[in-house]
Amino acid sequence: MQQMYASSNTFLDCRSPEHVQPLKHDSCALCTITDGLDITVLLNNDDKLTSPLGSPYTMGSSRAELDGADPAPQNRDPLHLLSAPPPLLSPTATPCGPKDWPLRTARHAKRARVENIIRDMAGSSFSPSLEPDTDGAPEDGQGDKGPREWPPDGVQAQRAGQSSVVGCWSSEDPAIKNQLQNMKCQPLLKFRRSGGLPPEDWERDSDQPKEETPLEETHSFGSDSPSKDPYDIFTDPHCGDGFDVPLNRKACGRKKVRVQTASSSPGTPDTANALMADILKYELSRAVSMSVDSIFKIMPRLEPHPPAAAPAVVVMERSAVTGLPHESPLSRPRQGTPPGTSLYGETVCGSTLPEVQTEALSLVVQRAPRLRPYAICRPPHQHHGEQEFPSSHRSEPQGSEGNKGGAADPVRRDKNPCEGLKQEVLATAGAPGSKVRCKVNSRSVRGARHFALDPGFLGDLCVPMDVQTRADGPQSMLMSTLFSLNDGLTTSHLKKAKLMFFYTRYPNSLVLKTFFHDVQFTRCITSQLIKWFSNFREFYYIQMEKQARQAVAEGVAHTGALTVGRESELFRTLNMHYNKASDFQVPERFLEVAEMTLREFYVAVSLGKDCDPSWKKPIYKVICKLDSNVPEEFKAHYPD
DNA sequence: GATCCACCTG
């Protein structure tokens, strides 16, 4: 240790690679149980680093204090894995007897609906036992008659964890729609026909001739009659508060897994109440579904300036009631939309957006190329004439992120579209306690800001009546909340922010407002800008630390040997990140700051201060004082 | 409680 102390005192002289131990990171075990729910087990999240000198020093210790440091490395516990629970449902599919295709189709529809519901309940990894119905196979002679037996692509894509909306049925398919409609209306019609009698009395009360309709067959409402196909019980959302999931289709579901406890049983006084509740639920769901459908129908009407200003509400293509994904007209490429142009009339970096929006979108909006590319002057110290930003920023994330996928929260993705819209509208309107992200601020609002509100639009948007009927009027309210947040941040803003980073690493809100004055500042916009700079700093410090450690490892003798020139690897990396096109002359001051930062990291690492979790804080404190004023030219990016 | 920040993660 004495040797180390001496080494520390003269750390610039005798650093050698053998003194540097590889970093030891703790591990976390990610245990995914694919047959059931995903379970992520974080066993050890300690992220301390071992000193490259091999000795963990405490933060703040002076070099003279290093004698008492404990050189013992920090060992980590091994990983532990949880064993997966048995699958919730064992997949079994057995052909049933041939039936007429409408019945099958209705069953398919219902099954798909319930499957979606269950999937939503259980999480994205849930894989229900409902295999594609083999009774729809061509050998029953019906296969060529039915329009669609089962959407294996869509369903299996869902099971593979992919988007739940790709490749599935379209609600616009008239056959499917009719079946769904019949399916949805039947219980209510029966209830009405029966004069309000409990469902168990429907059959004996009904004067209608017996028909083998899906509803006749499936509505047992808790009845466990063996004559009923339990598979239909499963697929019937109206059979009480809970439903049974058959484990074995061949056995026609005699073996069941209780998913949710039913609250009513036949013949009890609760049955009528349960039925009423069911009907109420059904009606509500149906109303929501119709509203969602009408939104999709309305959308094309809200395009006064096609193709540049398409409505940009984030459309979740799933029926609120059925859970069946359906394809909105918006999800299809519009005719006449030029290649490389998004549905919102914005350039998509040469890549194409997926047909259906299934993933979280970037908050950054790609603006259409401006007719007059804005230009900035070089920083005062430069005399090379006018320096222009590129007119577009083709490599920015908009297009690529749209296809990247994976980061979106499945819960959010599967959210009821109407509910999602409503929540965002209300949250944007300042609903108390709502913490909303600013998705609507950029893409959606920009796309929506130009169209006139259809009188029925609010109702179709599922905006609650109390909101719609406020004294200031629904339009003004929405316009003053959603649509008045005119400009979101664009890729040009992002590029500008990156260039500003060459001057300021810690811009305050005043600076941001000054240099992004063309943006309607909201808390979200501010947060987003702050987040940008936070990300910039993160990348910056990571590169600095990496370079510093490399210097230590390479035995760099003293800080004077650490320079950051325009030809250095470090600068190239940074320049590539903040100034990809290299069309901006990076101010000399930035090189100086980078050099100082690098040396700070080098010293800290050399002293072994990096064993302290907060060893970077003193560095941050130093660097934040090195900010420069951003040139005035940066204010003039957006003349409008 | 609000805000800012770093850190981690996808």
Place this chain on the structure above:
DNA sequence: CAGGTGGATC
């Protein structure tokens, strides 16, 4: 780059 989270600060 964005979302979530926890700590620090006011």
